[in-house]
Amino acid sequence: MKIIITLSIGALFASCSQSNPNNILDTVITTVNTDSIKRAAKFQSTSEIAYGKVKFGITKKAYDKLMPEMSNKIGAYDYMFLPQYDKQGKLMGIFIQSYKETANYIDNKLTDELNNLRDVIKAKYEDPTIDHGKPEFFNFKPGMVQYQYDWELGSKMITIGLCEEEGGSEYRAVCYIYNDTMMQAFKDSESKKSEQVKKAAANNF
Known part of the structure; x- marks a missing residue:
């Protein structure tokens, strides 16, 4: 049985480099398996x-001690x-990406790297909660993720x-692991900051 609910998840499109985590969260209406709550409790x-x-x-210093290398095998x-x-300088997420390739590798190496991530994660956390469907080539946009x-x-x-x-014209398989509570707090903070900037600018008119 499936239900329709509203929840915060990684957006279908977000910055490829993840330089702006504010793009990560969007509130969407989607179909979710009813076992998602049980899965959350299980893990x-x-x-x-x-x-x-x-x-x-953890802090950057603590992270660097635990993960001294940028490149790691999964x-x-x-x-x-x-x-x-x-x-506050606390770790809220890790963006993991493969090495970039041209479009010629989307249907082979990059898909293999994506499926490799899926299979490793699935081995521990079972099937994905949500499957958005295979990324479409003509939906790619520079700096964005499907x-x-x-x-x-x-x-x-x-x-x-x-x-x-x-x-443009180069692609990566990516994985984003983040704490939803911390990410939402970051997004709210950025939203308030943006509103303050707009109000300050408006005072000039």
Whole structure:
């Protein structure tokens, strides 16, 4: 049985480099398996773990000690790890990406790297909570991600897909692991900051 609910998930499109985490969260209406709540409870013990021994909320210094290398192997492939921190300098997410390739590799190597991520995550967390469908080539936009799979694990979210580089014509398989509570707080803070800037600018008229 399936139900329709409103929830916050990784947006279908978000910055490929993830330089602006404010793009990550969107409120959408989607179809979700009713076992998602049970799954969140089942994996509650992992909700504070970002990756390996790295936990959400640690400092950059602590992260660098635990993850000294930017490139790390996941399953059969190597990926680059890019940590993200909130305004207080606490880790709120890790953006993981493959090495960039041309469009000629979308249907082979990049898809293999995406499926590799899916299979590794699925081995622990079972089937994805949401399947957005296979990324479409003509829907790619420079600097944006087409997310394909989401795992909702309480406050911990994992989403994977393919992105086109900001310069265009080069692509990566990507995975974003983040703490939904911290991300929402970051988004709210950025939204308030944006409103303050608009009001200050409006006073000039």
